[in-house]
Amino acid sequence: MSGTAADPRLLPTRQAPRRRLQLSWSDPRFRNIVWQLLVLAIVLGILWYLVSTTRHNLAARNIATGFGFLDSTSGIPIGETLIPYTSGASTYARALLEGILNTLKVAVVGVILATILGTLIGVGRLSPNWLLARLTAIYVEVLRDIPVLLQLLFWYVLLQGLPAPRQSLRLGSAVFLSNRGIKVPLLNWETAHSLALLAFAVAIVLSVLWARHAHRRQDTTGEAPPVLPVVLGLLIGLPVIVWAVFGAPLTFDMPALHGFNFTGGGTITPEYGALLIGLVIYTSAYIAEIVRSGIQAVPTGQWEAAQALGLHRGRTLRLVVLPQALRVIIPPMTSQYLNLTKNSSLAVAIGYQDIVSIAGTILNQTGQAIEGIAIIMAVYLTISLSISLFMNWYNAHIALVGR
């Protein structure tokens, strides 16, 4: 009976005896505390010095601190707006919000396009076709070795060098390229379209549910219900049916030349176009390298093993290779998305009004330098953190589960 009690596995884990902190240089813990206090004292000292001189300087220049200026009306004209804004009537806060939205507009579209283009280029580099592989390799090398700001300026000059509206280049009958930007037809938005969008959201939810059900079914019975046809049918069919039921409206607001400029249609301004093209092309070169190394990181044995199991090429890629490649790809991809977002701040050089540009104008108009820069930094830190958190969640989601 006493044998079980003496079993060391049942005893509480033994811990090293805690020694008393000794006020002597030979005690490492004491040394560590002294070092940390020293570093903290230096850092706090510098901070205190900076704050006190800044306060002194601000007082000397009669600059009031605080974010009160946000509520006063701004006289900043903003060319591209996503939400209603009038210069001279809206507040500075509204102008900043407009800037944030413009930044997000470039970042979100840019991330999506750069991912698509980068993946294509990266796969192209692995092509057995020598010409394609060389060409994509040159693309990657050249674009990575030229500063992104230079590329943006170059694209901007190119877009501005397009002919005037009257001599504009036409793509088809409804798209015009001119130095005022790219004019495209816009769909006249009606209730049916909103409902179709809603139906699309419902279809996504249904698709996820169906995929889960199919997965469970395969796990339990071994037979795999069709997933792709059902999902495609849901995603396309449901919105189309809803749209048709509500009268299938389909009219476009066409751009048309009147005098010296266009009326109607939607515009992609040269500033937005140049920024988007520049960022997408520059970032795609980095993404291509990430995709290439990700695919190459999957050992050939994985392909062969999948073949030996009788999986055909598509399923091998989807079920065996891509999930493993993604694990290598996701972390560096996250930093590229962050880079693209941060690089969108270069908009200020070509006159696209993103958050940096608008905060910079506010800073010049009001003299609120510290607040303006604090706002810029806060916005980017928030965006960076959100992207990091999302990608970390996704990375954890697809990570290898250790057993």
Place this chain on the structure above:
Amino acid sequence: MSTTSEVALATAPLPARERPPAGVVGPVAWGRHNLFGSIGSSVVTIVLGVLIFYFFWRFLSWGLIHAVWSVPVAANPLETAIPCRQVQGVGACWAVIGDKWRFILFGRYPYDMQWRPGLCVLLFIGLYVISAMRRFWRKELLYIWIATLVVIAVLMWGGVLGMEYVAQDQWGGLPITLILSTFGLAFAFPLAVLVALGRRSTQLPAVKFLCVGYVELIRGVPLISLLFMASVMFPLFMPEGLNPDKLLRAQVAIILFAGAYLAEVIRGGLQALPKGQYEAADALGLSYGQKTAKIILPQALRLVIPPLVNTFMGFFQDTSLVLIIGILDLLTAGKTAMADPTWTGFSTEIYIVLAVIYFVFCYAMSSYSRGLERQFRRAHNR
């Protein structure tokens, strides 16, 4: 028995070496395999070939055949570019480079003293080449760096040895780009080593917290916001009367920025080092300083040289952002040259030349880093 056949084999004349069948080697076979391997591949080859030929021909015709290489100087400066304007859109105007290259490279540095920034550029390149040679990877390299940077400062400022003093606001062009990136690296590197070590320390939570905060804060915001901070906020930080010039402020911003990124690269090296190295150093009874300086850093830094070169290449490109706060670096000098009323409308030519200059520097760095990585991998796998 077997010996006789072996002898027979050994003495038998070697069969004449046969050429492989024509379908396996040679350019035709290579082409069939690499360019026309399948129907899809053939289509890709033909489409790409046509496109390449078309654009190459267009570029050749614009940049070479119909290009204007030089123009006579007209009495009215606005008329100088007339021969160029006649071919605009059809041929390139390289005459703008012939007229402006000194300004693009050296900015507003006094014309007859531009040999000094020119020599500085050569010194910078020499410094990079020496740092790239593994023969020089020892303590003496540090002294070479300090000496070269001092010589460069003397050459740029002058005021001694019979050289005339040139104020810093007259500097410009390529030397500014090289100064910002090289001095940035030289000062950011020690900072980065300290921060990386601080971030790794488990015994000093307060220091670790500070280092993590610094790195994440800097990496979360774009360089532009730091440059803005340098140009509008630094004057507020400084006591009255002490107003560092714009270049120095931008340099401080770049150092702070580079420090955070380099610290992450170095931390990668510290993490990649096997734990046994740390434990062995502890077992020898080395102090923290000895352990770090003699065991850990020499190995960790060696591991991260290729990514360090890549990061440096990034800073070299990022210095072009000082355009936004109006410092006359290479890109800004190019943009200023484009604004010259004589040469308006020829910005493409200038952008191409700027791109080529940046490309040459960056390509040299990236191919060096790739070669080094290959060497290291080979040494590691041996």
